[in-house]
Amino acid sequence: MKSLLTHPRLIAVLLAAFVLLAGFYSVVVPLFEVSDELWHYPMVKTLADGHGLPVQNPAAPGPWRQEGSQPPLYYALGALSTFWIDTSDIDQVRRLNPHADNGIITQDGNINMVVHNARAESWPWQGATLAVHLVRFLSVVMSAATVYFTYRLGLEVFPAQPWIALAGAGVVAFTPMFLFISGSVNNDNLANLLATVALWLMAVILRRAEARQPTLAWSAALGVVLGLGALSKESVLGLFGLAGLTMAYAAWRQKRWQAFWVEGPLIVAAAAAIAGWWYVRNWQLYGDPLGLNAMVAVAGARPQPVPLAQLWGERVGFVWSYWGLFGGVNVPMPLWAYRTLNALAALSIPGVMAVLILKRRREGLAWSHWAPALLTLLWIPLVVVLVVRWTSLTIASQGRLAFPAISAISLWLVAGLSAWQPERWGRITAGGVVAFLAGLAVAAPVAWIVPRYRPPEQIAPLPAGLTYDFAPPGSDQAAMRLLDFAIETAETQPGGAVRLTLTWEVLAPMDRNWSTFVHLQDSARLIAGQRDVYPGLGRMASSDLQPGRRWTERYVIPVHESAYAPETLDVVVGLYDLATWERMHLPDGRDSLTLGQVNLQSRAGEAGVPNPVSINFGGEMELIGYRLDRRHLQPGQELTVTLYWRGLRTMQTNYSVSVAVVGEADRKFGQKDSWPLDGAYPTAAWEPGEVVEDRYTVALAPDTPTDVYDVLLVVYTVDETGAFTNLKRVTPDGRLVDERIVLTRIWVQP
Numbered sequence: 001m002k003s004l005l006t007h008p009r010l011i012a013v014l015l016a017a018f019v020l021l022a023g024f025y026s027v028v029v030p031l032f033e034v035s036d037e038l039w040h041y042p043m044v045k046t047l048a049d050g051h052g053l054p055v056q057n058p059a060a061p062g063p064w065r066q067e068g069s070q071p072p073l074y075y076a077l078g079a080l081s082t083f084w085i086d087t088s089d090i091d092q093v094r095r096l097n098p099h100a101d102n103g104i105i106t107q108d109g110n111i112n113m114v115v116h117n118a119r120a121e122s123w124p125w126q127g128a129t130l131a132v133h134l135v136r137f138l139s140v141v142m143s144a145a146t147v148y149f150t151y152r153l154g155l156e157v158f159p160a161q162p163w164i165a166l167a168g169a170g171v172v173a174f175t176p177m178f179l180f181i182s183g184s185v186n187n188d189n190l191a192n193l194l195a196t197v198a199l200w201l202m203a204v205i206l207r208r209a210e211a212r213q214p215t216l217a218w219s220a221a222l223g224v225v226l227g228l229g230a231l232s233k234e235s236v237l238g239l240f241g242l243a244g245l246t247m248a249y250a251a252w253r254q255k256r257w258q259a260f261w262v263e264g265p266l267i268v269a270a271a272a273a274i275a276g277w278w279y280v281r282n283w284q285l286y287g288d289p290l291g292l293n294a295m296v297a298v299a300g301a302r303p304q305p306v307p308l309a310q311l312w313g314e315r316v317g318f319v320w321s322y323w324g325l326f327g328g329v330n331v332p333m334p335l336w337a338y339r340t341l342n343a344l345a346a347l348s349i350p351g352v353m354a355v356l357i358l359k360r361r362r363e364g365l366a367w368s369h370w371a372p373a374l375l376t377l378l379w380i381p382l383v384v385v386l387v388v389r390w391t392s393l394t395i396a397s398q399g400r401l402a403f404p405a406i407s408a409i410s411l412w413l414v415a416g417l418s419a420w421q422p423e424r425w426g427r428i429t430a431g432g433v434v435a436f437l438a439g440l441a442v443a444a445p446v447a448w449i450v451p452r453y454r455p456p457e458q459i460a461p462l463p464a465g466l467t468y469d470f471a472p473p474g475s476d477q478a479a480m481r482l483l484d485f486a487i488e489t490a491e492t493q494p495g496g497a498v499r500l501t502l503t504w505e506v507l508a509p510m511d512r513n514w515s516t517f518v519h520l521q522d523s524a525r526l527i528a529g530q531r532d533v534y535p536g537l538g539r540m541a542s543s544d545l546q547p548g549r550r551w552t553e554r555y556v557i558p559v560h561e562s563a564y565a566p567e568t569l570d571v572v573v574g575l576y577d578l579a580t581w582e583r584m585h586l587p588d589g590r591d592s593l594t595l596g597q598v599n600l601q602s603r604a605g606e607a608g609v610p611n612p613v614s615i616n617f618g619g620e621m622e623l624i625g626y627r628l629d630r631r632h633l634q635p636g637q638e639l640t641v642t643l644y645w646r647g648l649r650t651m652q653t654n655y656s657v658s659v660a661v662v663g664e665a666d667r668k669f670g671q672k673d674s675w676p677l678d679g680a681y682p683t684a685a686w687e688p689g690e691v692v693e694d695r696y697t698v699a700l701a702p703d704t705p706t707d708v709y710d711v712l713l714v715v716y717t718v719d720e721t722g723a724f725t726n727l728k729r730v731t732p733d734g735r736l737v738d739e740r741i742v743l744t745r746i747w748v749q750p
Contacts, residue, residue: 010166011148011151011166011169014147014151014166014169014170014173015144015147015148015173017173017438018143018144018147018173018174018179019140019141019144021173021174021179021441021442022140022143022144022179022182022183023137023140023183024183024445025179025180025182025183025445026133026136026137026139026140026182026183026184027133027183028445028446028449028450029180029183029184029326029445029449029450030112030114030116030121030450030453031093031094031114031116031121031129031132032094032113032114032132033112033113033114033327033328033453034180034181034183034184034185034186034326034327035180035181035184035186035321035328035329035398035400036067036186037132037184037185037186038094038096038113038114039063039064039065039066039067040064040067040075040184040185040186040187041078041094041131041132041135041185042062042063042064042067042094043064043067043068043070043072043075044075044078044079044082044131044135044185045079045087045090045128045131046062046064047072047075047076047078047079048078048079048082048083048085048087048131049083049087050083053068053072053281054068055285056068056069056285056286056291056294056295056297056298058294058297058298061298063094065298065299066295066296066298066299067187068298069291069292069294069295069298070187070233070234070295071187071230071231071232071233071234071275071278072231072278073187073190073228073231073232074187074189074190074191074232074233075187077138077190078135078138078185081134081135081138082130082131082134082135085127085128085130085131085134086127087127087128087131088127089120089126089127089128090127090128092117092120092128093114093117093120093121093127093128093129093132094114094128095114095115095116095117095541096113096114096115097110097112097113097114097115097534097538098515098534098578099515099532099533099534099538100112100113100328100538101328101330102328102329102330103328103329103330104330105330105331105332106330106556107497107556108531108537108553108554108555108556109452109533109536109537109538109539109553110531110533110534110537110538111327111328111330111331111452111453111538112327112453112538112539113327113328115513115534115538115539115540115541116453116539117541117544118544132185135185136183136184136185139181139182139183139184139185139186139189140182140183142182142189142190142192142193143178143181143182143189143192143193145193145197146172146189146192146193146196146406146407147169147172147173148169149193149196149197149200149407150165150168150169150172150196150406150407150410150411151165151166151168151169152165152200153165153196153199153200153203153376153407153408153411154166154168154169154411156200156203156204156206156207156372157203157372157373157375157376157411158411158415158419161415161419161423161426163423163426163427163430164411164414164415164418164419164430165411167414167418167427167430167431167433167434168407168410168411168413168414168415169410170434170437170438171410171411171413171414171433171434171437172406172407172410174434174437174438174440174441175322175323175324175406175410175437175441176323176324176326176333176437176440176441176444177321177322177323177324177325177326177399177400178400178403178406179441179444180324180326180444180449181400181403187232187233188233188400188401188403190232190233191229191232191233191235191236191403191404192403192404192406194225194226194228194229194232194236195229195235195236195239195404195405195407196406196407197225198222198225198226198229198236198239198243199239199242199375199376199379199407199408201218201221201222201225202222202242202243202246202375203372203375203376204218205218205219205222205246205247205250206246206249206250206371206372206375207372208250209249209250209251209253209254209259210253210371212253212254215250215254215259215263216262216263216266219247219259219263219264219266219267220263220266220267220270222243222267223266223267223268223269223270223271224270224271224274226239226240226243226267226270226271227270227271227272227273227274227275228274228275230271230274230275230278230279231274231275231278233404234290234292235383235386235387235390235401235404236404238379238382238383238386239379240268240271241382242375242378242379242382243264243267244264245375245378246375247259247260247263247264247267248260248264249371250263282294292393296393296394299394299396300394300395301393301394302392302393302394302395312734312735313731313733313734313735314391314397317329317397317398318391318397318398318399319338319342319399320332320333320338320399321397321398321399321400322399322400322402323337323338323341323399324337324440324444325398325399326444326448326449327449327452329398331448331449331452332448333440333444333448334448337440340436341437344413344417344433345413347416347417348412348413348414348415348416348417349416350416351415351416351417351418351419351420352412352415352416354416354420355415355416355419355420356373358420359373376407376408376411376412377408377412379405379408380405380408380409380412382405383402383404383405384402384405387401387402413433414430414433417429417430417433418430418433453539454539455536455539455540455551456536456537456539456540456551456552456553457551458549458550458551459503459550459551459552460550461550462483462484462503462550465483465484467481467482467483468481468482468586468593469481469482469507469586469587470482470574470575470584470585470586471584471585471586471587472510472582472584473582473583473584473585477507477508478507478508478587479506479507479508479509479510479514479542479584480504480505480506480507480514480542480575480584481504481505481506481507482502482503482504482573482593483503483504483505483550484501484502484503484552485500485501485502485503485573485595486500486501487499487500487571487595487596487598488500488501489598490598490599491598491599491600491601492559492598492599492600492601493559493565493600493601493602493603494528494559494560494561494562494563494564494565494600494602494603494613495558495559495560495561495603496558496559497529497556497557497558497559498520498529498556498557498559498569498571498598499554499555499556499557500518500554500555500557500571500595501552501553501554501555502516502552502553502555502573503550503551503552503553504535504550504551504552504553505548505549505550506542506545506546506547506548506549506550507547508547509545509546509547510542510543510545511543512542512543512577512579513534513541513542513543513577513578514535514542514575514576514577514584515532515533515534515575515576515577515578516532516533516534516535516573516574516575517530517531517532517572517573517574517575517576517592518530518531518532518555518557518571518572518573519570519571519572519573519592520557520559520569520570520571520572520598520600521569521570521572522563522564522567522568522569522570522600522631523567523568524564524631524632524746524747525632525747526564526631526708526745526746526747527708528559528560528563528564528567528569528600529557529558529559529560529563529569530557531555531556531557531558533555535551535553536551536553537553537554537555559600562742562743562744562745563600563744564611564628564631564744565600565601565602565603565611566599566600566601566602567600568597568598568599568600569597569598569599569600570594570596570597571594571595571596571597571598572592572593572594572595573592573593573595574591574592574593605624605625606624606625606644606646606691609624609625609644609691610625610626610627610642610644611625611626611627612624612625613625613626615729615741616648616729616730616731617655617715617727617728617729617730618715618727618728618730618736619648619649619730620647620648620649620651620653620655620683620727621645621646621647621648621651621655621683621686621715621727622645622646622647622648623643623644623645623713623741624644624645624646624691625643625644626641626642626643626644626743626744627641627642628640628641628642628711628744628746629642630746631744631745631746631747632746632747632749633700633746633747633748633749634700634748634749634750635700635701635702635703635704635705635748635750636699636700636701636702636704637699637700638697638698638699638700639661639670639697639698639699639700639711639746640695640696640697640698641659641695641696641697641698641711641743642693642694642695642696643657643659643693643694643695643696643713644691644692644693644694645676645686645691645692645694646689646690646691646692647683647686647687647688647689647690647692648688649688650686650687650688651683651684651686652684653683653684653717654675654682654683654684654717655675655683655715655716655717655727656673656674656675656715656716656717656718657673657674657675657676657694657696657713657714657715658671658672658673658712658713658714658715658716659671659672659673659696659698659711659712659713660672660698660711660712660714661698661700661704661709661710661711661712661746662709662710662711662712663705663707663709663710664707669700669701669704669709669748670698670699670700670701670704671698672696672697672698674696676692676694677692677694677695681694700748704748705748706748706749706750707748708745708746708747708748709745709746709747709748710742710743710745711742711743711744711745711746712740712741712742712743713740713741713742713743714726714739714740714741715727726739726740727739729741
């Protein structure tokens with residue numbers, strides 16, 4: 001009893017700690033550098049400005065992009081708290097980084113989604129900066145309530161072990177990704193709260209039904225919460241099914257079927273009264289009550305149906321982004337953090353089974369003892385199924401999308417790790433898990449997030465040496481000076497990288513934003529790799545820089561997997577305006593500077609096979625290398641492509657091979673299709689492990705324009721109806737991905 005009395009005090013301490021830490025995240029994480037905040041806030045602003053709900057147009061998406069298809073309650077609350085603020089300076093605060101590596105973990109930088117304006121974002125906050133921070137604080141309050149109702153839910157599911165409720169709430173509070181999202185403008189924060197409250201209300205209804213107590217008022221409250229949830233995010237809709245099961249069980253236990261036939265419709269009626277208009281609007285506008293068709297059209301559909309094997313292959317990023325993958329899903333924690341957290345999650349699964357077995361032995365199979373536990377256990381896979389469904393439509397493999405179930409996941413994580421142990425040791429284990437997460441949560445903003453967005457330091461003047469001055473078009477006054485450089489990579493392979501250090505100085509104010517380009521150019525004048533960034537690897541805008549600003553930036557330039565090898569690559573650097581494609585020029589008129597060369601070596605492969613690769617087509621045949629007779633052609637000339645195949649198994653099908661020269665908009669300027677060796681050696685005759693040398697001659701169209709073209713490879717069959725089926729590439733981890741393989745590129749010029 002004494003332990004129970006201390007828990008209200010401990011949950012108050014936990015909530016205070018959460019608010020302080022989430023508030024810290026909301027203050028120190030740069031604006032718009034949180035998953036999709038860049039799109040969520042414009043939805044708040046458009047409502048605050050009185051423009052009403054947008055109608056989605058995939059051909060011209062607004063600044064809210066796919067978030068314009070989200071239910072509007074969160075945005076309306078944000079607008080209500082900020083409508084009085086003049087946010088006309090939004091374009092000075094929300095300056096998009098056109099080169100951002102969104103969703104890509106890079107070795108050098110360029111991760112920021114906006115180019116930050118230190119003056120506009122500094123304290124005291126004003127304008128759009130103030131509005132964003134106020135909505136962030138509103139999110140913190142919502143998430144604090146989620147932590148509290150996780151605790152209340154835990155008391156219903158584990159009434160004899162209230163420490164599990166407290167520890168489960170602690171796991172929610174200190175999950176780094178939950179804190180990160182909680183300190184941002186994101187409708188997940190309201191959806192997570194309402195989903196947790198709804199689960200708690202269902203658990204209360206189940207308990208009251210066991211005690212033969214009235215549930216009408218609680219059912220009405222559940223209907224209101226579900227309606228608000230449906231008006232916040234569609235992932236909450238899965239709770240309606242659990243609500244139906246809850247009311248059916250309550251009616252059965254109370255022997256009062258009016259609890260199902262009266263209170264059930266009451267729940268639906270209350271929810272429909274609150275949120276029904278939104279789904280009717282979607283039906284009228286898009287022909288889809290959920291509006292998913294419009295959302296996917298804006299967000300971008302996957303280019304082809306996604307097999308479960310491919311979704312399984314995306315599990316690593318999904319799990320990382322549940323625990324903590326920050327920024328635009330491109331700022332990770334150290335690998336040891338994920339390994340530890342994944343190990344804890346894996347250990348909890350047999351622990352959950354042990355808890356259920358012990359529960360069976362102690363309490364039997366009476367539904368009265370199992371209903372709240374089953375309620376939370378059912379919600380977890382249901383949310384996962386909904387997330388998998390959404391991820392199969394568009395590229396959105398983010399674990400945070402499972403946060404509507406974070407309360408249930410966290411409670412069962414704690415239970416699985418500790419509830420089967422003697423209570424003293426169970427409490428110690430649960431406390432250790434919470435403490436470990438709290439340590440990660442405190443470290444994340446100061447150790448891993450904020451440093452990644454810090455502009456490069458000012459450096460002292462360098463000793464006089466060889467410098468290169470770049471001037472804007474039409475001007476003789478240099479604006480940028482390359483003070484020094486170092487090519488740190490002497491040799492690499494396709495799929496590798498080249499490391500380069502550049503040191504710059506600003507010589508004159510600039511009235512527009514210039515991008516730096518670094519090209520790895522081969523002997524055919526084709527680009528084998530490139531890096532385009534704003535100054536400071538995306539962390540600065542040249543229009544903000546003052547004369548005398550000097551800094552060093554280190555690039556890691558990836559080499560294309562399809563780069564032709566062996567080759568000698570020129571390392572070329574320059575500055576250009578992305579809006580006009582104009583380049584700065586050197587005093588001698590050149591618009592780029594060749595810094596040096598890097599050797600591009602072939603990968604290790606089959607003896608005697610040129611340009612080795614490993615491309616598995618459908619588990620049937622593997623491309624192990626290829627050769628082109630030339631890479632610089634004229635219109636009307638012929639290109640000879642030699643392919644080196646290995647049969648992976650005895651094939652029952654004779655596959656056709658297509659080699660095409662393809663330009664923009666998939667326009668083909670030359671193509672050759674045939675069975676291997678012009679039909680002389682069909683694939684059904686190959687022996688497993690046999691290497692086949694296969695040559696194709698592609699004639700270019702006489703009117704082929706000057707440009708760079710892809711050499712495209714497809715392996716396919718044609719059935720008796722004339723339908724084509726392409727073999728897809730199989731990745732080493734078993735995923736089925738591309739069916740059109742870009743071998744390399746060629747240059748066509750008169």
